[in-house]
Amino acid sequence: MAQSNPIHDLVAANFGPVAAAYASSPGHANRKALDELVQLVSPTSSDAVLDIATGAGNVALAFAHHVARVVAFDLTPAMLDQTLKTAAERGLTNVETVQGFAEDLPFEDESFDIVTVRLAPHHYADIQKAIDEMARVTRRGGKVVIVDTTTPEDDELHREINELEKLRDNSHVENYRPSHWRSMVESAGLAVAHESVGLYTDDFKMDFSDWVERIRTPDPEVNELRLRFRSASPALAKSIHLEFAGDRILFVWDQVTLIATKK
Secondary structure: OOOOOHHHHHHHHHHHHHHHHHHOOOOOOOHHHHHHHHHHHOOOOOOEEEEEOOOOOHHHHHHHOOOOEEEEEEOOHHHHHHHHHHHHHOOOOOEEEEEOOOOOOOOOOOOEEEEEEEOOHHHOOOHHHHHHHHHHOEEEEEEEEEEEEEOOOOHHHHHHHHHHHHHHOOOOOOOOOHHHHHHHHHHOOEEEEEEEEEEOOOOOOEEHHHHHHHOOOOHHHHHHHHHHHHOOOHHHHHHOOOEEEOOEEEEOOEEEEEEEEEO
């Protein structure tokens, strides 16, 4: 059994009190994006699905309508409580929750047909170990589905974007580049069947105020972030589609989607 480390403790402290906000977050709960992901994965009615770092259960509940069983797995009890609450509101009876660390999944080898994670790996304390665990619990021929915010391959943009994320949320570890993702997935013995890079939200931009308020970023960091966005280099501004509308700061991250199969 893995032991908690400082990153796990920060994640629990930061996200536990704001579970409800992630059930209605415009990006995390984007029904269009969730439906498109389910369609891309093409689950069957007999599939067993594991959704790791489920947060408020957005992905788990989206798949629950199409499969036999879903296990929503998360480090934070409040997030799991929110998942069950929303499942009950939607009349879903095939969803269960399990608490634990992504780096040490409490499941037998080859237990699931589909293993998913969305918008969470940038918080993992040991990213390669977590991916190895995803591969371990996936059945032969099954699918590992990863969706997360990413950065350009450019070193300076990679550094700047991760600094912004870390200022906003001190449990952030790293947004990984697509090339890094491919390497990590293949190192886990998985074969990449689909890879695409798009926008975290393609039908609207993130609002700076909502972004910092959702995770309760402290005022000094909010002020520093506001300054960095206002003084962003042309390359950074272009990369994140930065826009100013009066006092509002609007932007969007890149997002990578990987579907890999277990050989």
